[in-house]
Amino acid sequence: MEKRIGSYPRVRIESGGRTVVSQAGGVLLVETVRKAGLDTAISAALMPWRKPRAVHDPGKVLLDVALAVALGGDCLADASMLRAEPAVFGPVASDPTVSRLIDTLAASEEKALAAVRAARAEARARVWKLAGERAPDADGAVTVDLDGVLVIAHSDKEDAAPTWKRTYGHHPLMGFVDHGPGGTGEPVAALLRPGNAGSNTADDHVTATQLALAQLPKEYRRGRRTLIRTDSAGGTHTFVAWLAPQGRWLSYSVGMTVTEQIHNHVLKVPASAWTAAVEADGGIRDGAWVAELTGDVLTGWPKGMRLIVRKERPHPGAQLRITDADGLRLTCFATNTTNLPIAELELRHRLRARAEDRIRNARATGLRNLPLHRTAQNRIWLEIVQVALDLLAWMPMLALTGTARLWEPRRLRLRLFTAAGQLVTTGRRQILRLARHWPWTGVITDALNQLALLPNPD
Numbered sequence: 001m002e003k004r005i006g007s008y009p010r011v012r013i014e015s016g017g018r019t020v021v022s023q024a025g026g027v028l029l030v031e032t033v034r035k036a037g038l039d040t041a042i043s044a045a046l047m048p049w050r051k052p053r054a055v056h057d058p059g060k061v062l063l064d065v066a067l068a069v070a071l072g073g074d075c076l077a078d079a080s081m082l083r084a085e086p087a088v089f090g091p092v093a094s095d096p097t098v099s100r101l102i103d104t105l106a107a108s109e110e111k112a113l114a115a116v117r118a119a120r121a122e123a124r125a126r127v128w129k130l131a132g133e134r135a136p137d138a139d140g141a142v143t144v145d146l147d148g149v150l151v152i153a154h155s156d157k158e159d160a161a162p163t164w165k166r167t168y169g170h171h172p173l174m175g176f177v178d179h180g181p182g183g184t185g186e187p188v189a190a191l192l193r194p195g196n197a198g199s200n201t202a203d204d205h206v207t208a209t210q211l212a213l214a215q216l217p218k219e220y221r222r223g224r225r226t227l228i229r230t231d232s233a234g235g236t237h238t239f240v241a242w243l244a245p246q247g248r249w250l251s252y253s254v255g256m257t258v259t260e261q262i263h264n265h266v267l268k269v270p271a272s273a274w275t276a277a278v279e280a281d282g283g284i285r286d287g288a289w290v291a292e293l294t295g296d297v298l299t300g301w302p303k304g305m306r307l308i309v310r311k312e313r314p315h316p317g318a319q320l321r322i323t324d325a326d327g328l329r330l331t332c333f334a335t336n337t338t339n340l341p342i343a344e345l346e347l348r349h350r351l352r353a354r355a356e357d358r359i360r361n362a363r364a365t366g367l368r369n370l371p372l373h374r375t376a377q378n379r380i381w382l383e384i385v386q387v388a389l390d391l392l393a394w395m396p397m398l399a400l401t402g403t404a405r406l407w408e409p410r411r412l413r414l415r416l417f418t419a420a421g422q423l424v425t426t427g428r429r430q431i432l433r434l435a436r437h438w439p440w441t442g443v444i445t446d447a448l449n450q451l452a453l454l455p456n457p458d
Contacts, residue, residue: 023081024421024432025444026071027088028451032395036127037457038387039063041119049104049112056093061101062116064092066387069366072413076102076371087423087430106376116383117214120390124186125217127394130454134397134405136179136186142220143178143227144188144212145355146234148199149362151370158375161195170370171197172382173204175212176358178229178351179393181280183405185358186393187386188215192370192379202238205230209243209250224251229352231255237300240334244302253349256307256332265297266309266330277310278343280351287313290346293332304336310346357408364409365389398454399447415440416447 033039043059050058067089068078076098083092105112128135136142153160153169160169175189189211191204209228213221220226228243232255243252256262269291277288293307311328333349366385370378392412396405407415419441422433434441
């Protein structure tokens with residue numbers, strides 16, 4: 001009788017290792033924090049909340065939680081991952097200390113949030129300057145996408161409510177800077193709202209836009225170089241009217257609901273007025289056409305607003321709506337941009353779909369659920385999630401090249417951050433040696449070398 005051999009080797013396990021470092025690839029995020037100046041900025045911003053004779057700096061505590069979330073954690077207690085590796089992450093506060101800080105910041109709420117946001121904006125300006133041609137404003141323009149996110153609650157948390165998808169939880173409104181096809185994106189706004197918050201709430205869109213603009217470098221906080229892009233949830237008279245007045249003059253591309261009035265105007269558009277839609281590579285989009293609507297359909301909307309509609313053959317199995325025409329799916333958006341052909345404007349608006357990728361990454365980075373009970377605490381958590389997402393966007397922008405620049409958080413964690421290392425002390429210096437056989441060790445070391453070339457903050 002032959003002895004059966006398993007598919008995997010059997011190894012003997014011992015618990016006596018002392019120089020092995022888990023999550024060694026997390027040093028990439030630590031170096032990103034240092035080069036961005038985020039540690040000093042947040043420490044200075046949260047100094048008013050540091051208690052006398054406190055051992056731990058509140059800014060460092062908050063950053064430690066954000067680093068844990070960036071590495072895959074989804075609650076405050078996951079900071080223990082960092083506490084176990086002091087050689088990489090330094091001294092990390094205990095769980096009770098972390099919880100007390102969150103409660104302290106939640107008690108101040110608006111002041112604490114404003115302090116953290118100011119520190120993030122300061123670091124963001126520096127990172128974009130360091131990134132140069134790889135920064136999202138390299139072409140002299142910035143695109144901000146606003147979109148709502150449903151966050152499911154599995155317990156009775158404050159302000160949790162039934163959602164429009166018949167689930168239960170919260171409905172935060174978020175804003176992301178689009179990095180374009182050569183990168184991912186970074187969060188610039190997060191407005192925590194109850195689950196029953198309406199999608200078309202204009203006041204929330206105004207507030208989210210103000211938060212987003214405050215995160216951008218000063219030259220992009222007012223002017224046509226900043227594009228605000230939303231789906232049809234932003235297509236309200238109040239929000240578009242807020243975007244339009246003299247003194248703001250932001251560029252906007254806002255989805256609109258196809259009303260009966262718009263539908264009737266589409267039916268009157270002559271065949272000669274339709275233009276073929278285009279793809280991102282410049283080719284013709286098969287089975288799709290765009291046209292601009294004029295006349296009384298614009299009555300009541302701000303001066304200078306353009307209304308552009310697209311008709312397209314629906315994909316197989318798609319259900320047509322009552323507002324669709326001649327078997328073609330109709331979509332519509334409004335913009336105040338005048339110097340581009342309507343086909344390019346429609347393509348620019350369609351690329352808003354990249355926001356769905358940002359939301360998926362946010363859910364994989366601490367936004368799968370809100371772990372705390374009170375709304376004030378979860379607002380602090382939402383800010384921590386944004387810091388984590390900032391780091392996951394800044395590190396590739398500053399340090400990675402090629403296809404690695406496009407890796408999403410789950411892949412960054414699997415290939416880079418979870419790499420193990422060996423801590424060696426030589427000549428009073430500590431050296432972290434990564435495994436030579438790990439396929440992505442070269443990516444990590446090249447990225448660290450790239451970060452080392454960047455100047456340190458003043």
